[in-house]
Amino acid sequence: MMKNLQIVIIEDESATARNLEYILKEINPEIHMVKTLQNIAEAVDWFALNESAYDLIFSDIRLSDGLSFEIFRRVNIRKPVIFVTAYHDYAIEAFRNNGIDYILKPFDKKEVQRTLFKYDLLIASVSNNEHAETGILLQKLTNTAKKYKQSFLIHYRGRLIPVEAAKINWFRTANEMVYAHVTNGMQYIVEFTLEQLENDLDPALFFRANRQFIINKNAVDAVEYFFNGRLLVKIHPLPPEQVVVSKAKAMHFRKWLDQ
Known part of the structure; x- marks a missing residue:
């Protein structure tokens, strides 16, 4: 697993954010929690000033002031996102908004570990100079994204x-x-x-x-x-x-x- 992974959490429920942080640290003690953001307004302001301060985002979808997709429409974020939500229904839009994976609440250690492993595989598949560029990662994801029953x-x-x-x-x-x-x-x-x-x-x-x-x-x-x-x-x-x-x-x- 990638060392010194810098993670930002977007989550308006403090207990959920703390639980996710605990699980991430349990999986890899070298993971660094850069910031926890609770709403769209706070996230937009923070990302505008911290373009390169992190590697990966874990984001809830439904926040207190709207859907987190609004953040990615208002700020140019070039890092990948793992969406964590209680709802199936946003899967398509999640992958249109920097999403590389989508996990459902209530999540557990096994599910978080699986999605971090997927992130590591995507990182390993591109060069070091490009390692966290969302555009590159999403191209790599094309062949592994979920296929719905036809x-x-x-x-x-x-x-x-x-x-x-x-x-x-x-x-x-x-x-x-x-x-x-x-x-x-x-x-x-x-x-x-x-x-x-x-x-x-x-x-x-x-x-x-x-x-x-x-x-x-x-x-x-x-x-x-x-x-x-x-x-x-x-x-x-x-x-x-x-x-x-x-x-x-x-x-x-x-x-x-x-x-």
């Missing part, structure tokens, strides 16, 4: 049927089975849980609406305000039960639709 091979009545992921309107779980409803009107049982699908499907196209549904953006006809800040989503074809997005997910769901 199709399903479904068992149906003694046959194997290939179905494009983009042609699935929605996935629904019921009676411990998961059903995929396709644009041609067919419905199939798939051998995945919604949790597995949430991780494997492109978050730019699919959204985990609630415990029962993952929906395709192209299947959304309309959205209505529902009780207690929730949203009622009208999708086609009409599913056997209503699709309701919780108040906690409502704002993110609207942003997802607006991309």
Whole structure:
């Protein structure tokens, strides 16, 4: 592992920042914590004055004053970022904003160690003079970035049927089975849980609406305000039960639709 690695943490939850620092030091005592930044405004000011004071950034995505992607739009940061978040849904945008990896909370030592190993491999693959240039690292990352599931091979009545992921309107779980409803009107049982699908499907196209549904953006006809800040989503074809997005997910769901 790279010695004397200089790390900046962007995290508005002090306990999470301390936990990450503890894990990093446990993995490699020679890691130096340069700075912990708690919000966009503070980060923009600090990075503007400290362009070369660090090697790697660990950044949460949702901060108290917005999404951390705003930092990378306002300051020219040429160092790689590992995003640490509780949400799957920002994966695509993370890789567009200096991201070389994406780990989910609650993280553990094994996960942090894995992502540092990936960073070391990327560093080793470029020359010393270029070792932390994000542009170079991201080019190296192209072949290792996560590939989302593009199709399903479904068992149906003694046959194997290939179905494009983009042609699935929605996935629904019921009676411990998961059903995929396709644009041609067919419905199939798939051998995945919604949790597995949430991780494997492109978050730019699919959204985990609630415990029962993952929906395709192209299947959304309309959205209505529902009780207690929730949203009622009208999708086609009409599913056997209503699709309701919780108040906690409502704002993110609207942003997802607006991309």
